[in-house]
Amino acid sequence: MSKKQSNPAQGPAAPGRGGALHVSASKLRWGLLIAALGAILAATVTMAVTGFDTDKVEAHQPGAEPVVRDKEFSKAAQGDCLTWSKPDRSDLVKVNCGDKHLFEVAGVIDLSAYPGREFATGTRHPDSLRMTELRDEHCVTAVQKYLGGRFDPRGKYMVNVMSPSPAGWGNGDRTLRCGVQVGGTASSPATTGSIADPATGQSKVHAVGTCLGINQNLPTDPIDCAQPHSVEIVGTVDLGNHFTGGPPSEADQDKYVEAECNRLSSEYLGSPDAIRNKTLTMFFDVLEPTSWLAGSDQLDCWLGKGADREGFAPIVGSARGEILIDGQAPVPPPNSGRSTPAPLPGAAPLPPQPQPR
Incomplete structure (x- = not known):
C-alpha cells in the first residue's frame, strides 16, 4: 500500500x-x-496466539474424557466463530458470530488423510514454525474458497490456523481449523459479524x-x-x-x-x-x-x-x-511562506500638490 x-x-x-x-x-x-x-511476522513467530499453548502438555490418557478446550475445538466447523479469555485458551467456546469473537473457522483440514509418517500416531505436535508452514499451505486456499475468492489480503483480517492442544494431538486428533482473525501487531482484538457476510x-x-x-x-x-x-x-x-x-x-x-x-x-x-x-x-x-x-x-x-x-x-x-x-510543543509556522519587505524610500504616496488658481 x-x-x-x-x-x-x-x-x-x-x-x-x-x-x-x-x-x-x-x-x-x-x-x-x-x-x-510486522503484523505478519508477529503472527508467524507467535503462532501459539491462535493455536493452543504448546509449552504445556496435560496428562491425557487414551479413552479419557477430552479436556474442555479440545472438546470444543473438535466440534468447531466451517462458519463457526470461537472466542476465549484465558491465555492458554482453556475456556475456548463457540459463540454467535454476531457477538464478539476472536476467530472464524473457514475450513477444517484433516492431516491424517495426508500420506507419510509426519502426522502418524506417536509423532510430536508440530512447532510454531511448522504450524506457520501448514497455515500457508492450507489455510490461504481454505479462506479464499470460503469467501468465494473475495478475501482482502490488505484488509483488517489475517489468515491463521488453530491446532489441537498437545494433549489432543497425543490422543490422535490431527485436525486443523483454518480461519481468520483481526490482524494486530501485538494481539488479536475481538470483532463482531461474520467475514462471510x-x-x-x-x-x-x-x-x-x-x-x-x-x-x-x-x-x-x-x-x-x-x-x-x-x-x-x-x-x-x-x-x-x-x-x-x-x-x-x-x-x-x-x-x-x-x-x-x-x-x-x-x-x-x-x-x-x-x-x-x-x-x-x-x-x-x-x-x-x-x-x-x-x-x-x-x-x-x-x-x-x-x-x-x-x-x-x-x-x-x-x-x-x-x-x-517528540516531547516539544509545536510552534505554528508564519502565516505566509515569505516575509513582507519593508517599503523602499520614496515609495510612499506623494503629498497632495497645490492646484494652480
Whole structure:
C-alpha cells in the first residue's frame, strides 16, 4: 500500500486540491508496508496466539474424557466463530458470530488423510514454525474458497490456523481449523459479524478519534491518545459512495480522498488552520484493485508528523487539544511562506500638490 500525505504546513494551497498542498510521501510510503510485515511476522513467530499453548502438555490418557478446550475445538466447523479469555485458551467456546469473537473457522483440514509418517500416531505436535508452514499451505486456499475468492489480503483480517492442544494431538486428533482473525501487531482484538457476510466489510479502518501506537517510528495497535502514538484517525472516507464499477485509478482516488480528508480533518479539529498550526500532516492511503474487488471501499484519514529519519514522530495528546511532538510543543509556522519587505524610500504616496488658481 502506498501512503500519501497532504501537508498544509508546507506552503500555500495548490489549485483545486482540496485546500492543501499535496505531496507524494515517497520516503514514508514504506511505513504501512513495514507495519503490515510486522503484523505478519508477529503472527508467524507467535503462532501459539491462535493455536493452543504448546509449552504445556496435560496428562491425557487414551479413552479419557477430552479436556474442555479440545472438546470444543473438535466440534468447531466451517462458519463457526470461537472466542476465549484465558491465555492458554482453556475456556475456548463457540459463540454467535454476531457477538464478539476472536476467530472464524473457514475450513477444517484433516492431516491424517495426508500420506507419510509426519502426522502418524506417536509423532510430536508440530512447532510454531511448522504450524506457520501448514497455515500457508492450507489455510490461504481454505479462506479464499470460503469467501468465494473475495478475501482482502490488505484488509483488517489475517489468515491463521488453530491446532489441537498437545494433549489432543497425543490422543490422535490431527485436525486443523483454518480461519481468520483481526490482524494486530501485538494481539488479536475481538470483532463482531461474520467475514462471510458482505455487510461486515473487510476495510482496515478505525473509529474516529482512535490513536495508533508507535514502535520504531511505525504504527502499531490502537492506544490511548494520552500515550505516545504515531497517528490519530480523524475521519473515514467511503469511496463506494463516489466510485462505481471497476477499481478506481490511483490518481482518481488520490484527488477524491485528499479533498475528503481535508474536509473531515477541519470538522474534527474545528478549524481548517488547526493542522498547519500544530505542524501536523494528513496521511491517507489508496485501495489496491485486489482490495476493491474483495469489497473493501473505505480508507482512514491519518493525522501525524513525519520523523526526521523515516516513519513517524511520537505524539502525546489528541490533536483536538494540546499536543507534544517528540516531547516539544509545536510552534505554528508564519502565516505566509515569505516575509513582507519593508517599503523602499520614496515609495510612499506623494503629498497632495497645490492646484494652480
